[in-house]
Amino acid sequence: MLGLDKKDFTLLLVVAALVLLAPFILNPFPADSAMAQFNAGYPDLMQRFVIFGIFAIGFNILFGLTGYLSFGHAAFLGVGSYSAVWMFKLLSMNVIPAIILAVIVSGVFALVIGFVSLRRTGIYFSILTLAFAQMSFNLAYSVLTPITNGETGLQITLNDPRILGVSATAEGGIPVTNLFGLEMRGTEVLNIGPWAFQFNNGYYLCGVIMLIAFYISIRIFRSPFGLMLRAIKANKTRLNYTGLNTRPYALAAFVISGMYAGLAGGLLASMDPLAGAERMQWTASGEVVLMTILGGAGTLIGPVVGAGFIKYFENIFSKINESVLHGWFSFLPEGMENGVVWVTEHFVGPGWHLTLGLLFMLVVTFLPGGLVEGGQKLAGLFRRKSKSEAPDGAAQKHPAE
Amino acid sequence: MSNKFTRRGVLKTGAGAGAGLALPTIFTGNVWAAAHSGYTNAPQGSSVTLGFNVPQTGPYADEGADELRAFQLAVEHLNGEGDGGMISTFSSKTLQGNGIMGKKVEFVTGDTQTKSDAARASAKSMIEKDGAIMISGGSSSGVAVAVQGLCQEAGVIFMAGLTHSNDTTGKDKKANGFRHFFNAYMSGAALAPVLEKLYGKDRAAYHLTADYTWGWTQQESIQAATEAIGWKTINNVLTPLAQTDFSSYIAPVLNSGADVLVLNHYGGNMVNSLTNAVQFGLREKQVNGKNFEIVVPLYSELMAKGAGKNIAGIVGSQNWDWKLEDEGTKAFVQSFGTKYGFPPSQAAQTCYAQTLLYADAVERAKSFNPCAVAEALEGYEFDGLGNGKTLYRAEDHQCFKDVLVVRGAENPQDEFHLVEIVEVTPVGQVTYAPDHPMFAGGALGSCNPGA
Numbered sequence: 109m110l111g112l113d114k115k116d117f118t119l120l121l122v123v124a125a126l127v128l129l130a131p132f133i134l135n136p137f138p139a140d141s142a143m144a145q146f147n148a149g150y151p152d153l154m155q156r157f158v159i160f161g162i163f164a165i166g167f168n169i170l171f172g173l174t175g176y177l178s179f180g181h182a183a184f185l186g187v188g189s190y191s192a193v194w195m196f197k198l199l200s201m202n203v204i205p206a207i208i209l210a211v212i213v214s215g216v217f218a219l220v221i222g223f224v225s226l227r228r229t230g231i232y233f234s235i236l237t238l239a240f241a242q243m244s245f246n247l248a249y250s251v252l253t254p255i256t257n258g259e260t261g262l263q264i265t266l267n268d269p270r271i272l273g274v275s276a277t278a279e280g281g282i283p284v285t286n287l288f289g290l291e292m293r294g295t296e297v298l299n300i301g302p303w304a305f306q307f308n309n310g311y312y313l314c315g316v317i318m319l320i321a322f323y324i325s326i327r328i329f330r331s332p333f334g335l336m337l338r339a340i341k342a343n344k345t346r347l348n349y350t351g352l353n354t355r356p357y358a359l360a361a362f363v364i365s366g367m368y369a370g371l372a373g374g375l376l377a378s379m380d381p382l383a384g385a386e387r388m389q390w391t392a393s394g395e396v397v398l399m400t401i402l403g404g405a406g407t408l409i410g411p412v413v414g415a416g417f418i419k420y421f422e423n424i425f426s427k428i429n430e431s432v433l434h435g436w437f438s439f440l441p442e443g444m445e446n447g448v449v450w451v452t453e454h455f456v457g458p459g460w461h462l463t464l465g466l467l468f469m470l471v472v473t474f475l476p477g478g479l480v481e482g483g484q485k486l487a488g489l490f491r492r493k494s495k496s497e498a499p500d501g502a503a504q505k506h507p508a509e
Numbered sequence: 510m511s512n513k514f515t516r517r518g519v520l521k522t523g524a525g526a527g528a529g530l531a532l533p534t535i536f537t538g539n540v541w542a543a544a545h546s547g548y549t550n551a552p553q554g555s556s557v558t559l560g561f562n563v564p565q566t567g568p569y570a571d572e573g574a575d576e577l578r579a580f581q582l583a584v585e586h587l588n589g590e591g592d593g594g595m596i597s598t599f600s601s602k603t604l605q606g607n608g609i610m611g612k613k614v615e616f617v618t619g620d621t622q623t624k625s626d627a628a629r630a631s632a633k634s635m636i637e638k639d640g641a642i643m644i645s646g647g648s649s650s651g652v653a654v655a656v657q658g659l660c661q662e663a664g665v666i667f668m669a670g671l672t673h674s675n676d677t678t679g680k681d682k683k684a685n686g687f688r689h690f691f692n693a694y695m696s697g698a699a700l701a702p703v704l705e706k707l708y709g710k711d712r713a714a715y716h717l718t719a720d721y722t723w724g725w726t727q728q729e730s731i732q733a734a735t736e737a738i739g740w741k742t743i744n745n746v747l748t749p750l751a752q753t754d755f756s757s758y759i760a761p762v763l764n765s766g767a768d769v770l771v772l773n774h775y776g777g778n779m780v781n782s783l784t785n786a787v788q789f790g791l792r793e794k795q796v797n798g799k800n801f802e803i804v805v806p807l808y809s810e811l812m813a814k815g816a817g818k819n820i821a822g823i824v825g826s827q828n829w830d831w832k833l834e835d836e837g838t839k840a841f842v843q844s845f846g847t848k849y850g851f852p853p854s855q856a857a858q859t860c861y862a863q864t865l866l867y868a869d870a871v872e873r874a875k876s877f878n879p880c881a882v883a884e885a886l887e888g889y890e891f892d893g894l895g896n897g898k899t900l901y902r903a904e905d906h907q908c909f910k911d912v913l914v915v916r917g918a919e920n921p922q923d924e925f926h927l928v929e930i931v932e933v934t935p936v937g938q939v940t941y942a943p944d945h946p947m948f949a950g951g952a953l954g955s956c957n958p959g960a
Contacts, residue, residue: 152633250720250749259651259721259750260676261625263658266952280684280955284662293662295637306637380633382655384625422627423634426565429618431581458565458620 116326119408123322127315130154131305138302145432146424151295151308153423155379157416158311158318159372164399164411165318165325166368171397172406173334174361175341179234179393180221180241184214184366186248186388188373190255193262193383200272201283203292203313203378207371214370215363222362226355229344241393248385261384285378287313292379310379317375318412321368326408328364337361369396402471404478413479421464428456548878549664549959550640557612557877559584559864560619560641562632562656563670567623568777569648571811572856576646576670577618578849579857583864586844587614594844598837598893599865603872610871621647625655632656636663642877643668645863648856650674650723657686664959666879668863671856673775673807675726678907679948684956685879687886687901689866689908690859691939693727694947696806696826697734699912699934703824708769708802710739715767717758717782719774720747727773729947731806735771743767748778755782759789768796770803779805780815787819808915810854813927820917820927827913829858829895830930837895852925862894866901880956898936904943906953912939 109117126133135149148154163185170176188210195206225236248256256262266276270283277283285292292310299305328334336357339347347354377383386392395418403414433449433456440448455463475481552558561580564573585591589606596604608614617639619631628647635641644660645668647653653672660667661683669677669688673696678688704712714735718728724747732742743765748758759782762770770791774782786792786803794801805812808825831842831852841861845853853861866886874881887903899910914932921927941948 147638150634150638152630152637156630246749250747259625260654260681261651263655263681265681266954276954279957281957282662282954380629380659382625382629382658384651384655386624387626423630426620427617427631427634457618458570461566 110323112323112326112330116330116408120319120323120326123409123412124319127158127319128312130157130311130315131307135303135305139304140302142435145428148420148424150306151293151311152379153419154308154311155314155375156419156423158314159375159379160396160399160415160419161412162314162318162321162375163369163372163396164403164415165321166365166372167396168365168400168405168407168411169325169328169337169368170361170365171400172411173329173341174337174358176226176229176358176362177234177397178225178237178362178365179390179397180237180239180244181365181369181396182388182390182392183221183241183244184218184369185373185376185392186244186383186385187217188214188370189377189383189387190248190262190373191370192374192377193264193381194255196264196270196285196377196381197262197268198271200270201285202272203285203287203374206285206378207317207374210370210374210377211367212370214373215367217370218363218366219359222359222366226358226362238390238393241388242390245385245388245390248388256383256385259385261382264381285310285381314375314379317371321371322408322412329408333357333360398468402468402478404480407478407480410478410480417479418464421460425456425460425463426458429453430457547958547960548880550636550642552612552640552642552877555612556615557609558635558639558641559614559616559867560632560635560639560644561616561646561860562619562621562628562635562644563646564623564648564652565618565620569623572648572671572776572809572854573621573646575811575854575857576648576860579845579853579861580616580618580646580864582845582848583861584614584616587864587868591848592840592844595837595841595861595865595894598840599869600892601869601873603869604865609868610875610877614868617641621649621652621656623649623652625651628652628656629659632659633663636660636665641665642879643867645867646670646860647672650677651721653677653688654681654722657681657683661685661954661957664879664957666867666882668867670860670863672723673727674723675730675947676722676951678905679726680951682905682951682953684883684906684953687863687866687883687906689863689899691826691828691910691912692907693723693730693806694941694945695912695939696727697730698939698941699826699914699932700731700804700806700824701734701738702934702938703914703932704735704740704804705738707824709799712739712769712799712802713741713743713767713797714769714771714804715743715762715765716745716771716773717755717762718745718747719750719778721750723775724773726947727806728771731771731773731804733947740769748774748782750778752778753781755785756789758782759785759791762786762791763789763794766796768799768801770801772803772805773807774805775807775809776812777815779812783816783819783823808928809856810852810925810928811856813917814924816917821919823917824931825915827855827915827928829855830913830915830928831858832926832930833895833913835893835895835897837893841895858895862896865894866891878958880958883956900936902943904953905948909936909940911936 131149135147137143191213192206192210195209221240290309295306295308340354399414399418400411404410437445437448563576586594586596621628632644643666647670650672653669657667667686675693716728718724772782791801803823805825808827813820870882870885874885886901889901892898896910899908912934915928916931918929
C-alpha cells in the first residue's frame, strides 16, 4: 500500500495512530493527581516531539543511512526558522509560504555547505560541518544582527510591513500564525472526568507533516537511491573503484537532510514565531546526534523515539524542583526525607542533564542499537521465535571488508 | 506487496484513520484556557499558580538561584507563612497573608538556560500545562524580551526579573509586560554626575561592550550621558558574549589615548574583563596627566564577589542594595537572612517586589484578568518595597525610582560588604520622556487577556 511493503505500512499506521492519539497517550494521569507532573500532553511539548522527530528523521538519512556524521545540522534548523519568521514579517501570517521558504533556503544552504564539506569524509567531514555551523551561529549572533536580531532573537512586532495581511489586529495585538485562518495556537480542551486532553491545531499540522516526512523517509530507505547510500556507508572506496562517483549521492543525501532540518525549523517558527541564534549552536547540533543514537541510528523509527525521549527529559524533568520532591517524600521521617531529597534533586530540575547523560551511557553500553534495539529485545523475550530480520526491517548488519 | 490486505482490514483501518484525521476538526475556536472565564488560565478551585522562570544552568545561574529563593520567600509571605517580610512595610495594605484573593499561592519553576528558545519553551509549558496565570523571572534582557513577547501572545502577565536593557520597556515593550528593575538609561543618568565629580569633565572613554541588546543599549546610554558632561568617546569595541579572555581587547586600550575604560559587561564577562584590565596594570597607569579609571555601569554583589580585590574603588550603579536603611529593605533582609543565612542580591529583591506587586494588583483589581491587573499596575504609586517612592509608569510599564551609585569597597569587612553606596540618585534625575529616542520604535499594543 502506498508503495510500501506490509511491514513498513504497518509501521506507518502505528506511527500515524500514535501521532493522532498523542493527546490521550501522553496524558495518562488525571490533572489534579501528583503524577500530573509527568504528563506531556500539552501543545508545546507535543509540537516539539513531532518537530524534533522530523529533524531527527532527516538527520538519520545522512547519518544512519549514508554514514556521514554531521555536527552542524542545527545550522539548517536555524536558517529555516529565520526564513520562516521573515516570511511572517514580510509576506503573510499563513504558515504555508513560511514553511516552503524555510525548506528552500535551508536546501540551498545545505547545497553550499555540503559541496564543500563532502570533499572529506569521517572526522574531517564532521569538523568541517561543525565549523560551518559555528560560523553560521556567530554570523547570526553578532554579525548579521540586522537580519537576525542577535541574541534577542528575531520576533514579529507591531510594525512589520506585511504585504498580505495586517501589521496589527483590530484590537491592537500582533496577528497570530495560521493556516488559511485556522490559528496555530488554537487549542480545544476535552474534559473527561479529572482528565483534561488538549487538542491543538498547530500540533496536528506538525503531526501530519511529520507523517509525510516519515513516509518519504521510508521510501528513501527502500529505494535504489537508499541502497546506494547504504553502499556508501558500507564501503565508499570500493564503490569508487567500481567506477561510481559517490559524491552526487552523498550531496543529495546531505541536501535532503538539510531540507528536513529546515522544515523542522520552519515549523518551530510557525508554532512560535521566534528565531533565536542559539538554535544554531553546536549544542543543538549535538542534541540531534544524541537523539539519533539514543533512539537507534539507521532505523526508521529510532530517531523519532530518541527525539521524544530527550525533549521529554528537557521539559518534564527540568521542572521538578525541591518543593515538588519534598511533596513526594513527605511520608519519610524528616532526616531521611531531607537526605533523599538532597540526593534526588541533583538528578532533576537543573540536574536533568545528569540523568540524561547516565541514561545515554547505559543505552550506548548495553543497547548499541539504541532504544529500538531495547524494544526488539523485549519483544524477543515474549516472542520466543524471533524472526531473522528486525521487526522494522532496518539495522541490517553489513559484513566487514 | 499490498495484496495481503483484506478488504475488511483496509476498510477498518481506513475508517479508523479517517476518524482520527477528522477528530481535530471537530473542535474549533481558540481556547488556551478553561473557557467561560474570558481570560487565559483563570484560577479554578482554591489555589492560583504562578510560574517562575529563571536561569538554573548557564552563565547567570547564580542570579537565577537567588531569584528563586526570593520567589519562594514571596510565596511563603503571601500565604501567611514566615514573618511576612515586606508585606508589613508595603504602602498598599491589601495583602493579608491569605494568598491572593483568598486563593493559596502555588508555583512552578523552570530553567531558562539563558536562551530565548529554552525560556519560551519553559514558559509555554507553565502556561499550557501547569495553568500559570503570571510568569516572572529571568536574568538576561534577550530572554526577558522573548518571554515578554510570548506572554503577550498567550494572554498572561509577565513581571520581568533582572533585565537592564532599554529595549525591554522601549522598542520591545508589551502591554502584558512590566518591569520593576531599572534600565541602562537610568544607569547613565545616575552615573554621569558622580563620574564628573570624581574624574572631572575632561576625560576620554574607551568602551568594551557585550555584543547583544543589553550591551548595545547600555553603551549608547553611557556614551550619551558622559558626552553630555564633556567626555570624549575614543572607541567602542563589541565583544562576543561567550568571550572569556579579554587580553586582546584590553591591549589596544593602552595606546589609544583613553584615560577611562567603560566595561559594558555583566556576570562572568565583567569578572574576566575587569581581571584582565587590572592585570595589564591599567589602574596604575597615568594618561594625559590623570589616573586611568575603570567604570562598570551595571554592578552586582555577585559580580563583586567574582572579581575579588580587583573591584576596589570601581564605580557603577545598582537597582537596590541590602545595606539600604529603609524599613522595607530591613524587613526583607531580615526575613531573607533568617531563611537562607546570607543577604539577598538585587536580583532577589526585584523578583520579590514583582511578586508582591502582582499579588497586590490582583487584590486591588479584584480579578485575575490580565487586563484588569495591568490597569491596576499602570500609573500605580507605591512605597515600602526597598526602593523608596516608586511609580509604575502607564506609558511604558517601567518603574521609576531612586538609583544607587556604588563603588567597590577598598577594605571590605566580609564578603557581604564588597560594595559601598556612594550616592542615592533621586528619581527625578533618572526620569525620561516615554518617547525618548533611546526608547522609541515600539508600542505597548493593547492588553491581551487570551482566551
